[in-house]
Amino acid sequence: MTETFALDTIQKKLVEPATSAIPIHPQALLDLPPGEAKQSLLTVHSILEAKLPAGPLAVYEAGGGSTSFLPLGVLRRAHVTVVDIDEDQIRNNDYAQEAILGDLQTYRFPSQSFDLIICYNVIEHVPDVEAVLAGFSAALKQNGLLLIGAPNPKSLSGVVTKYSPHWFHIWFYRHIRGDKKAGLPGHAPFPTHFHPLVTLSNLEAFAAVHGLQVIYRRKYESPRYPEMRKRKPMLAALIDLAARTMNALLPGKIDMRHGDYHVMLRKL
Numbered sequence: 621m622t623e624t625f626a627l628d629t630i631q632k633k634l635v636e637p638a639t640s641a642i643p644i645h646p647q648a649l650l651d652l653p654p655g656e657a658k659q660s661l662l663t664v665h666s667i668l669e670a671k672l673p674a675g676p677l678a679v680y681e682a683g684g685g686s687t688s689f690l691p692l693g694v695l696r697r698a699h700v701t702v703v704d705i706d707e708d709q710i711r712n713n714d715y716a717q718e719a720i721l722g723d724l725q726t727y728r729f730p731s732q733s734f735d736l737i738i739c740y741n742v743i744e745h746v747p748d749v750e751a752v753l754a755g756f757s758a759a760l761k762q763n764g765l766l767l768i769g770a771p772n773p774k775s776l777s778g779v780v781t782k783y784s785p786h787w788f789h790i791w792f793y794r795h796i797r798g799d800k801k802a803g804l805p806g807h808a809p810f811p812t813h814f815h816p817l818v819t820l821s822n823l824e825a826f827a828a829v830h831g832l833q834v835i836y837r838r839k840y841e842s843p844r845y846p847e848m849r850k851r852k853p854m855l856a857a858l859i860d861l862a863a864r865t866m867n868a869l870l871p872g873k874i875d876m877r878h879g880d881y882h883v884m885l886r887k888l
């Protein structure tokens with residue numbers, strides 16, 4: 621009798637966490653299609669959980685807009701300060717304790733304020749990335765982490781985004797991605813600049829001379845590819861073919877589908 625009860629309890633425990641567990645993934649991760657982008661973000665999450673200090677955290681979301689890519693376990697114990705230049709993005713932000721309308725290039729915090737700075741899908745929009753990174757470096761505590769997610773300018777999607785006009789980005793979001801609100805106030809896409817420091821090798825060289833150690837870096841297939849394969853299979857097949865041809869023709873082991881990257885830096 622006791623044994624049966626114990627077994628029932630264990631079985632219940634095995635079943636219950638799946639249904640009643642506290643959510644751990646942010647909606648932004650759940651919305652990603654299965655693929656390399658999601659895998660890399662999960663790796664980033666496990667590094668954050670392992671490397672951030674226990675207890676309350678001071679987090680700065682630079683250009684945070686209204687979406688966070690941080691694991692919920694980190695967000696729950698964090699005091700989040702978001703800085704964004706767009707009034708609508710600030711108004712729509714519902715996860716930050718402090719929301720500041722400001723420009724990352726000039727807005728400054730007291731030195732050693734933050735355990736973690738996240739700048740996700742932002743540096744490609746900023747004209748002076750050097751000023752932004754200098755501000756981040758000063759605002760990080762020693763051993764603090766800086767997570768940057770950005771498009772890879774040396775990829776097929778990076779080249780197209782960099783050299784095409786903003787109206788084309790809006791058209792792509794509306795008609796290929798199916799985002800009816802694209803280009804409306806407070807909605808992506810935002811105008812891009814692609815400062816040279818957006819290129820991962822330049823960013824790493826800058827980090828090396830500014831006391832920031834690379835602890836994770838990964839270029840990965842842009843989530844636009846799996847998204848397109850589902851929504852527009854013919855177009856996706858053509859683009860896949862173009863990428864494969866470029867990969868075969870270009871010298872070195874380049875994958876032109878690697879449209880985005882994650883890099884995590886630690887302040888020494």
Ligand SMILES: C[S@@+](CC[C@H](N)C(=O)[O-])C[C@H]1O[C@@H](n2cnc3c(N)ncnc32)[C@H](O)[C@@H]1O
Pocket residue numbers: 682683684685686687688703704705706709722723724725739740741742745746808810
């Ligand atoms: C593509 S959105 C990314 C938002 C959010 N991080 C995400 O991944 O969903 C780019 C954000 O950067 C903000 N931004 C662009 N330039 C900025 C600047 N100079 N200072 C502050 N925010 C800026 C935009 O207003 C926008 O909210």
